[in-house]
Amino acid sequence: MPELDASESTERLSAEQILDSVLAQEKEPRACFTCSFQAEDIVVLNLLRTRLPNTPVLFLETGYHFAETYKFRDELARDWNLNLVNVLPARPVQEQESELGILYRDKPTECCRLRKVEPLMAALQPFEIWFTGLRREQSPTRKNLKKIEEHRLPGGKVLQKVSPLADWTWAQVWNYTGQHRLKYLPQYDQGYFSIGCEPCTAIPDDPNNPRSGRWSGKKLECGIHTFSEHSR
Numbered sequence: 001m002p003e004l005d006a007s008e009s010t011e012r013l014s015a016e017q018i019l020d021s022v023l024a025q026e027k028e029p030r031a032c033f034t035c036s037f038q039a040e041d042i043v044v045l046n047l048l049r050t051r052l053p054n055t056p057v058l059f060l061e062t063g064y065h066f067a068e069t070y071k072f073r074d075e076l077a078r079d080w081n082l083n084l085v086n087v088l089p090a091r092p093v094q095e096q097e098s099e100l101g102i103l104y105r106d107k108p109t110e111c112c113r114l115r116k117v118e119p120l121m122a123a124l125q126p127f128e129i130w131f132t133g134l135r136r137e138q139s140p141t142r143k144n145l146k147k148i149e150e151h152r153l154p155g156g157k158v159l160q161k162v163s164p165l166a167d168w169t170w171a172q173v174w175n176y177t178g179q180h181r182l183k184y185l186p187q188y189d190q191g192y193f194s195i196g197c198e199p200c201t202a203i204p205d206d207p208n209n210p211r212s213g214r215w216s217g218k219k220l221e222c223g224i225h226t227f228s229e230h231s232r
Helices: 015-023 039-049 067-079 093-100 108-123 170-179 186-190
Strands: 031-034 056-060 083-087 129-131 148-152 158-162
Touching (some): 015 039, 015 158, 031 039, 039 170, 056 108, 067 186, 083 108, 093 108
Parallel strands (some): 031 129, 129 158
């Protein structure tokens, strides 16, 4: 597959230009988008659906999401005719809790590995391009994020990871949401800034550090964006 040069000039491209450049590489690109239905994801989805309408939208179905998230996911999938793929972990919630206890409370990293990281690793295998809604501003662990990165998964699979909103601020996300009248998760109106599984998501004390409300401030990443390696 032809590759885009993740150079300084590429970093200057707009979100729309990044998508157009990546999708121009192949007539029918094997691409997917990982989506938790947060505001950034809805922006990327809105841009993708006019360019590649049938893009598989991978939702990590952990079994622990807010009821509002499930309702919003289903409504948007219906309204936008999304190719929604619910990525399931090996074991249902009840079975895992019965055998291993409440991991999200006692061993949150292990819970994320079983219910997010391992299922996603398997789900990404058929694809060559992986779109995300990541932004550098979201977390110190994402400050060096490039709009286009080549990643190697633990099993050896190499794919392009594309984050068209890497340089966007939260204000830009929210402005775009308003200008295009996009729907958004109702939890934002309740004071949440970064929204994941319900037991591991709280309203942050510091609005300038939105991910401080995740995992009781004990960690910043679930692992799905750190398990792969930059291949170059």
